[in-house]
Amino acid sequence: xxxxxxxxxxxxxxxxxxxxxxxxxxxxxxxxxxxxxxxxxxxxxxxxxxxxxxxxxxxxxxxxxxxxxxxxxxxxxxxxxxxxxxxxxxxxxxxxxxxxxxxxxxxxxxxxxxxxxxxxxxxxxxxxxxxxxxxxxxxxxxxxxxxxxxxxxxxxxxxxxxxxxxxxxxxxxxxxxxxxxxxxxxxxxxxxxxxxxxxxxxxxxxxxxxxxxxxxxxxxxxxxxxxxxxxxxxxxxxxxxxxxxxxxxxxxxxxxxxxxxxxxxxxxxxxxxxxxxxxxxxxxxxx
Amino acid sequence: xxxxxxxxxxxxxxxxxxxxxxxxxxxxxxxxxxxxxxxxxxxxxxxxxxxxxxxxxxxxxxxxxxxxxxxxxxxxxxxxxxxxxxxxxxxxxxxxxxxxxxxxxxxxxxxxxxxxxxxxxxxxxxxxxxxxxxxxxxxxxxxxxxxxxxxxxxxxxxxxxxxxxxxxxxxxxxxxxxxxxxxxxxxxxxxxxxxxxxxxxxxxxxxxxxxxxxxxxxxxxxxxxxxxxxxxxxxxxxxxxxxxxxxxxxxxxxxxxxxxxxxxxxxxxxxxxxxxxxxxxxxxxxxxxxxxxxxxxxxxxxxxxxxxxxxxxxxxxxxxxxxxxxxxxxxxxxxxxxxxxxxxxxxxxxxxxxxxxxxxxxxxxxxxxxxxxxxxxxxxxxxxxxxxxxxxxxxxxxxxxxxxxxxxxxx
Numbered sequence: 041x042x043x044x045x046x047x048x049x050x051x052x053x054x055x056x057x058x059x060x061x062x063x064x065x066x067x068x069x070x071x072x073x074x075x076x077x078x079x080x081x082x083x084x085x086x087x088x089x090x091x092x093x094x095x096x097x098x099x100x101x102x103x104x105x106x107x108x109x110x111x112x113x114x115x116x117x118x119x120x121x122x123x124x125x126x127x128x129x130x131x132x133x134x135x136x137x138x139x140x141x142x143x144x145x146x147x148x149x150x151x152x153x154x155x156x157x158x159x160x161x162x163x164x165x166x167x168x169x170x171x172x173x174x175x176x177x178x179x180x181x182x183x184x185x186x187x188x189x190x191x192x193x194x195x196x197x198x199x200x201x202x203x204x205x206x207x208x209x210x211x212x213x214x215x216x217x218x219x220x221x222x223x224x225x226x227x228x229x230x231x232x233x234x235x236x237x238x239x240x241x242x243x244x245x246x247x248x249x250x251x252x253x254x255x256x257x258x259x260x261x262x263x264x265x266x267x268x269x270x271x272x273x274x275x276x277x278x279x280x281x282x283x284x285x286x287x288x289x290x291x292x293x294x295x296x297x298x299x300x301x302x303x304x305x306x307x308x309x310x311x312x313x314x315x316x317x318x319x320x321x322x323x324x325x326x327x
Numbered sequence: 328x329x330x331x332x333x334x335x336x337x338x339x340x341x342x343x344x345x346x347x348x349x350x351x352x353x354x355x356x357x358x359x360x361x362x363x364x365x366x367x368x369x370x371x372x373x374x375x376x377x378x379x380x381x382x383x384x385x386x387x388x389x390x391x392x393x394x395x396x397x398x399x400x401x402x403x404x405x406x407x408x409x410x411x412x413x414x415x416x417x418x419x420x421x422x423x424x425x426x427x428x429x430x431x432x433x434x435x436x437x438x439x440x441x442x443x444x445x446x447x448x449x450x451x452x453x454x455x456x457x458x459x460x461x462x463x464x465x466x467x468x469x470x471x472x473x474x475x476x477x478x479x480x481x482x483x484x485x486x487x488x489x490x491x492x493x494x495x496x497x498x499x500x501x502x503x504x505x506x507x508x509x510x511x512x513x514x515x516x517x518x519x520x521x522x523x524x525x526x527x528x529x530x531x532x533x534x535x536x537x538x539x540x541x542x543x544x545x546x547x548x549x550x551x552x553x554x555x556x557x558x559x560x561x562x563x564x565x566x567x568x569x570x571x572x573x574x575x576x577x578x579x580x581x582x583x584x585x586x587x588x589x590x591x592x593x594x595x596x597x598x599x600x601x602x603x604x605x606x607x608x609x610x611x612x613x614x615x616x617x618x619x620x621x622x623x624x625x626x627x628x629x630x631x632x633x634x635x636x637x638x639x640x641x642x643x644x645x646x647x648x649x650x651x652x653x654x655x656x657x658x659x660x661x662x663x664x665x666x667x668x669x670x671x672x673x674x675x676x677x678x679x680x681x682x683x684x685x686x687x688x689x690x691x692x693x694x695x696x697x698x699x700x701x702x703x704x705x706x707x708x709x710x711x712x713x714x715x716x717x718x719x720x721x722x723x724x725x726x727x728x729x730x731x732x733x734x735x736x737x738x
Contacts, residue, residue: 082440083467083721085371101738167599184536188599189585271585272578275737283736286437288728289464 076295094296113260116198124206132214189271197265206251213247375469396645397424399451406665431588436461443470452640458495471501472636481654490671502633506668513605539603542586544731553625586735611667629713
């Protein structure tokens with residue numbers, strides 16, 4: 041009796057999440073693959089072709105948008121690391137008893153809706169707004185200079201909006217480091233820099249790894265920032281998918297683009313995990 | 328506590344690549360089955376734009392007044408204090424939920440399409456749709472309730488001739504107009520130091536990075552065609568290509584700062600763009616006195632925003648009541664005074680002129696300006712000068728979108 045239950049237990053435990061994933065992830069995915077191979081429009085209906093036409097068309101028409109999305113994703117992710125690491129480090133090692141307060145303060149802006157935060161950036165960055173207006177009036181900036189509706193604005197918005205997804209995993213990794221390990225490094229005459237580079241940094245890399253995945257994927261497929269803060273030269277692939285799906289009801293094209301994006305991101309993440317995977321990082325730390 | 332099976336623990340903690348791979352294969356099998364199931368495609372839903380008397384009777388039979396209704400409209404299309412809605416509520420006892428949820432036709436259609444196709448309520452009983460691609464699709468797909476014109480007595484009696492039986496909805500089978508307007512150019516006189524009269528000025532490299540265009544492909548395409556002296560209503564795909572090339576050149580030279588939806592109003596009054604494509608009433612009702620609106624000499628388009636009832640509406644009778652109520656000139660005048668678009672009821676002009684005669688000071692000036700404005704009460708010859716949207720067939724629409732849509736997306 042216990043034997044049977046014991047053997048069934050893992051399956052029973054996975055059942056709820058398994059059903060959830062099957063109903064809301066697997067089935068829609070299958071439908072989307074099917075849709076991406078169809079052709080037609082709302083009025084005349086959609087017809088299955090089993091051809092890859094939508095993929096080749098989509099990639100040739102919007103190839104530059106794919107490249108731009110990945111580029112913006114990369115820049116924003118690197119910017120996130122540069123900003124998040126020192127913050128997480130400071131909270132983890134210097135936060136003392138107020139750690140949770142600092143974390144709460146960090147997350148506080150994110151209690152406000154994503155869209156609202158992005159729109160408020162628009163108010164800040166507007167040509168005659170509180171920052172650019174005075175700078176131009178004092179002749180520090182040239183007349184035609186603007187930030188809004190440029191790539192800089194989009195990447196800044198992306199960095200800001202996804203920052204916590206980088207801070208939190210890095211913080212967790214740093215927080216878990218046994219202080220005695222660091223002390224041991226000092227006992228062995230490591231300088232502060234050496235202790236950081238050879239002990240703390242390798243031990244925190246799994247956090248950075250997790251952070252990169254959690255920011256790069258959503259950032260590359262985001263469309264809100266490009267829509268609100270970008271101009272015609274800053275369209276990302278997310279905007280194209282959104283327009284094709286919601287404006288043009290071009291479901292096959294939108295599905296094909298979504299799938300292509302997913303494939304590109306998966307391959308990228310897989311390659312990244314292979315070269316800088318958690319297991320290797322841990323091994324490096326162990327050495 | 329029972330002992331944990333070591334195999335269970337191992338299963339949870341160790342990678343099981345062989346098994347995982349087998350599972351993945353099994354999942355792919357399931358996916359394949361699903362693919363086969365959904366491989367047959369989706370049948371077309373078109374051809375429902377013709378309605379008979381029977382259809383109308385069938386739709387309205389058994390529908391009763393529920394004393395509530397919810398209304399989806401564009402921003403700036405109602406007084407800030409919702410005066411007209413309140414007057415309607417007071418007079419009829421119908422409680423109105425008024426929401427400004429429509430920014431652009433494309434996204435709005437995208438939002439309502441899925442529930443309407445599934446026969447579900449979209450949460451609104453009345454919506455305002457511009458004549459154009461999306462309204463045409465709603466008609467053909469049978470998403471709109473056929474109107475019972477016998478219950479629209481005020482519309483029959485008071486609507487102006489140009490607003491009845493429009494080409495985009497023969498016999499007012501599904502829609503009656505809310506307001507009409509003109510697409511032209513708005514410019515901020517604080518920054519633009521010359522008079523703007525022509526679409527060509529939107530293409531002037533002098534204004535690099537300071538020009539706004541509309542993202543809507545019909546509006547954008549029209550302006551490209553006007554620049555080349557082409558009448559959009561009579562245009563051909565070859566004309567579209569030529570217009571698209573001009574628009575693309577304008578974009579690639581960096582002249583266009585952004586392709587806007589409704590948010591150009593904000594950008595031009597703040598000075599982010601100095602001039603932009605604009606809708607007449609939006610600029611008229613702007614508080615900023617620096618922004619001026621002109622109908623370019625090459626042409627301006629007249630469009631109509633229409634009231635229509637989604638087929639799945641929960642309170643269609645109440646919606647129909649509101650539609651007819653707005654066709655009483657006395658009810659419409661305050662609305663027109665605020666939103667400054669063209670009312671479909673010509674006699675509104677006399678009411679506003681009458682109010683102007685009685686008013687004093689600044690109010691008098693505003694009301695006089697309004698009652699004599701050719702943008703709000705155009706004469707027959709004014710109307711003749713304005714151009715109309717082209718009614719695109721399904722095949723044309725796909726081609727049209729393919730030509731103009733990528734421009735605002737940077738392709």
